[in-house]
Amino acid sequence: MIRLLALLIGLVPLIAAGPSAAHELRPAYLDIHETKAGDFAIVWKTPALGEMRLGLYVRLPETCQPIGEPVNSFEAGAFFERWTARCPDGLQGRSLTIDGLRTSLTDVLVRLASADGSTQVARLTPEMPSLAITASQTTFEVAQTYFVLGVEHILLGFDHLVFVFALMLLIRDRWMLVKTITAFTVAHSITLAGAALGLISLPQKPVEAAVALSIAFVASELARSQSGQRRLSETYPWVVAFAFGLLHGFGFAGALKEIGLPQTDVALALLTFNVGVEAGQLLFVATILLAVRASSALLAIPLGPVRMTASYMIGTMSMLWLITRIESFWS
Incomplete structure (x- = not known):
């Protein structure tokens, strides 16, 4: 019990530092939404260490090219990057990677929404920084992903x-x-x-x-x-x-x-x-x-x-x- 009280005492400075400190322990979040065939709206949210951005970067398949300049913002203790990419052959059957994840202490939640309404949700870790994109997830994969989340x-x-x-x-x-x-x-x-x-x-x-x-x-x-x-x-x-x-x-x-x-x-x-x-x-x-x-x-x-x-x-x-x-x- 003494150790538990020491833990509570130790958490006070973390909480007092504000929401940004708590976000150090939260996963990054990548949302990819297909707006029309081959075009994808992307939102990349990374936790902040104070005012510093974690060194995590999205690497899409080589066939994907950005459209216009990304829009960056800092909101509620996290950095956001929003951009649009064109992938003429789509994303199915390809893979994306989070560079820098192997040397980090965080996870990444990835959500892909296709134009037909189907979605794929996955959790990437330092041990598994890449995701193979499929047309749909199996029942077991869905259950496992959401249970872990x-x-x-x-x-x-x-x-x-x-x-x-x-x-x-x-x-x-x-x-x-x-x-x-x-x-x-x-x-x-x-x-x-x-x-x-x-x-x-x-x-x-x-x-x-x-x-x-x-x-x-x-x-x-x-x-x-x-x-x-x-x-x-x-x-x-x-x-x-x-x-x-x-x-x-x-x-x-x-x-x-x-x-x-x-x-x-x-x-x-x-x-x-x-x-x-x-x-x-x-x-x-x-x-x-x-x-x-x-x-x-x-x-x-x-x-x-x-x-x-x-x-x-x-x-x-x-x-x-x-x-x-x-x-x-x-x-």
Whole structure:
């Protein structure tokens, strides 16, 4: 538990540095959309290290030629490059490569949308920096890609993990913790599916700010629980988890909307992304429980001061998130 608190303390400078610092851990994103036969609109988004651009560059097949000059911009802690390319023979059966990826620590999400509505989504890594472009993905490839994206998204989503961590500190009873995590899962699955399918929607920036506020609320409840007064969040924590889970689902949907869903396997992609999110969440919960058990066996640490310290650390981080996300409304 002491190590976990040290981790939280160490994250404060990262969060205080603003959204740009957090993006160092996020993947780059390449979107290629075929506007008409042989013409492709390309958006290349790379994370920033402060004000420095990561040295990652898109290498299209040799038959592709740019049309006009690219348009560059810096938005929300990332560099964007937009241009149009003409590939007379199309992209099917060819490959693209991300130069510089082998020596980096990030991944690249690639989405290709054809003029006929079909899509291909892939994740490139330092070990596999090239993509063979196919007419369509197999069912297994779709499931594997979206499952990994779901796991990756939750494990890089510090705000969602901190919320779950705060719930774990707040709830003393293991059975109640299971019900609470289940309620959180069911709730964000509902809004994730609804938002990804376009049935419901909320603007992303206010949602991200509200997610930070939800973490601050749980941190406040955790701090007040030390007084011995029984609160609603302790008596019925699954109600709080369900209510805020609906909100967090919109946050998950934001990432899925950016990636997009394959037209031929919408249900499968949505299901496996959500299963990936839950697998990552369960992995996090199991890791925390094992760490707590190991710490309790090795060190006799009273949990009261630990919970109080953690509540202030979590509250501080969540308010820093809230401030930076409100500031982003005008950026």
